[in-house]
Amino acid sequence: MQDARLRLFSVLLLSAATYLSIAGALLTLLWLFLYPTSLVSTVKSKALYILLPFTGIVALVMQIIGENGISYFIRIGILLLLAFTIFQGWTPGEFLDLAVWLFGTGIGFDIGLAIELTIQGIKDADQDWSRVLTAMKLKGMHPEFRNLASIGFLMIQLRLLRADDQADLLTTRGYKSGGSCFPHFEPSNRDIITSLCAIPILLVSLWRFVIFLYL
Amino acid sequence: MSPSHGGLGLKLVLDRIIMKRGSWSCAADGILVPGIHLITGRVGSGKTTLAELICGLLEPTSGELVLDGISSWMLCQQFPEYHVIGATLEKEAQSYGIVPELALDRAGLTGRGGEDPFCLSRGELRKLQFSCLSLCDRDLFVWDEPYSALDCRQKQRVAQHLSTRSSGITILFTHEQRYFPKTDYLWEMCDGVLKYVGKVPEALPWWEHAPSHIRFLIGKGVIPANLTEEDLGEALCRMQG
Numbered sequence: 001m002q003d004a005r006l007r008l009f010s011v012l013l014l015s016a017a018t019y020l021s022i023a024g025a026l027l028t029l030l031w032l033f034l035y036p037t038s039l040v041s042t043v044k045s046k047a048l049y050i051l052l053p054f055t056g057i058v059a060l061v062m063q064i065i066g067e068n069g070i071s072y073f074i075r076i077g078i079l080l081l082l083a084f085t086i087f088q089g090w091t092p093g094e095f096l097d098l099a100v101w102l103f104g105t106g107i108g109f110d111i112g113l114a115i116e117l118t119i120q121g122i123k124d125a126d127q128d129w130s131r132v133l134t135a136m137k138l139k140g141m142h143p144e145f146r147n148l149a150s151i152g153f154l155m156i157q158l159r160l161l162r163a164d165d166q167a168d169l170l171t172t173r174g175y176k177s178g179g180s181c182f183p184h185f186e187p188s189n190r191d192i193i194t195s196l197c198a199i200p201i202l203l204v205s206l207w208r209f210v211i212f213l214y215l
Numbered sequence: 216m217s218p219s220h221g222g223l224g225l226k227l228v229l230d231r232i233i234m235k236r237g238s239w240s241c242a243a244d245g246i247l248v249p250g251i252h253l254i255t256g257r258v259g260s261g262k263t264t265l266a267e268l269i270c271g272l273l274e275p276t277s278g279e280l281v282l283d284g285i286s287s288w289m290l291c292q293q294f295p296e297y298h299v300i301g302a303t304l305e306k307e308a309q310s311y312g313i314v315p316e317l318a319l320d321r322a323g324l325t326g327r328g329g330e331d332p333f334c335l336s337r338g339e340l341r342k343l344q345f346s347c348l349s350l351c352d353r354d355l356f357v358w359d360e361p362y363s364a365l366d367c368r369q370k371q372r373v374a375q376h377l378s379t380r381s382s383g384i385t386i387l388f389t390h391e392q393r394y395f396p397k398t399d400y401l402w403e404m405c406d407g408v409l410k411y412v413g414k415v416p417e418a419l420p421w422w423e424h425a426p427s428h429i430r431f432l433i434g435k436g437v438i439p440a441n442l443t444e445e446d447l448g449e450a451l452c453r454m455q456g
Contacts, residue, residue, distance in 0.1 A: 131297045132300055134272055134297070135297060135298050135299070135300050135310075137272075138270070138289060138290055138292075138298070139298075139300070139310050139311055141300075141310065150300075150301075150302055150306075151300070153302060154299070154300065154302065157331075157333060158333075161333055
């Protein structure tokens with residue numbers, strides 16, 4: 001999906017649908033198959049498999065205390081799948097475009113810039129992690145539980161140093177608040193149709209949720 | 216063509232290695248034996264990629280890398296901050312498995328062991344990295360642009376230290392034009408392909424991208440005994456004589 005506005009619209013509706021009922025979650029899963037390439041990349045993502053066990057632990061605890069842990073696991077699992085799949089389609093600069101389109105070149109620009117820098121920070125952290133692992137490998141060390149605190153500290157420090165450099169760069173370029181940006185979007189008929197499909201999914205999910213509340 | 220070297224048992228075999236990234240590719244085929252190998256090439260010619268392939272940090276698209284008899288190896292990465300995993304200079308030096316005081320002393324950082332590595336300038340961090348690495352002993356040592364961020368005096372020291380590495384396989388990847396260690400074998404990366412030029416000094420006339428002062432000497436019919444500053448100075452004297 002190329003148009004960031006349609007992507008945001010779809011993800012908001014589908015997230016609500018997934019959270020409200022299992023039916024909504026399963027329909028969202030079906031919807032994800034409309035973007036098989038992104039879905040395959042998501043299924044291969046290591047980060048997904050790091051987060052899923054945590055969801056599993058919470059679901060298990062819920063099941064033990066008498067709540068519906070299985071439903072929780074299915075809904076949150078599909079929510080993660082949706083988030084990761086939608087995120088696969090984002091390209092640098094889209095959040096800035098979207099924020100400026102939504103809120104204008106003043107506060108919109110600032111929000112967009114902050115989101116772009118945060119996303120960049122996440123990517124940088126991923127690269128820093130790889131570099132630390134490489135450095136440890138070169139030095140004949142292995143990542144161990146007792147090293148995690150110092151590695152975490154190192155990565156935070158790297159992030160702070162980079163943020164400091166970025167702040168200097170923005171100041172040097174004369175940034176104070178707001179800025180000019182001309183958002184550009186490329187909607188396609190396919191994207192519009194798939195986005196509209198999110199509406200009935202949300203309605204079905206809402207209907208199932210209301211039934212669940214009154215039964 | 217590959218250099219031949221007898222006896223010492225260690226051998227690094229690059230068996231038709233190819234690394235592809237989109238339309239760009241890097242290829243290497245050859246055998247590296249104990250001694251100092253200088254691999255030169257322009258920026259973007261694939262030196263760092265090959266260094267990382269040799270050290271197993273990258274998987275080749277095709278071909279095979281054989282570390283024959285090599286049990287320990289080390290890569291000096293181009294950016295010294297990539298090596299940092301310690302919160303203090305002392306812990307950083309310790310992470311190399313060496314005596315930290317000695318490394319700090321060699322780097323001119325005596326008494327600063329408690330400081331944060333990222334408070335150092337890149338040049339200072341490079342000096343620390345180099346002094347730590349120079350205390351490590353490995354069968355295979357790969358240096359990727361070890362001169363970067365250093366001033367001329369430090370570059371001289373690096374070249375002198377590399378010249379003293381008598382055992383194992385030492386590979387120096389650089390586009391440096393002035394400071395070289397005493398080199399045994401010369402290679403070139405040309406358009407992403409590793410090319411064996413030959414043994415030094417015999418191969419010097421065939422060095423395609425040789426520094427201008429070396430080309431000048433060869434143009435005058437004087438072939439330096441090697442690539443160190445002393446050798447080049449001596450060759451210059453011969454030419455004038």
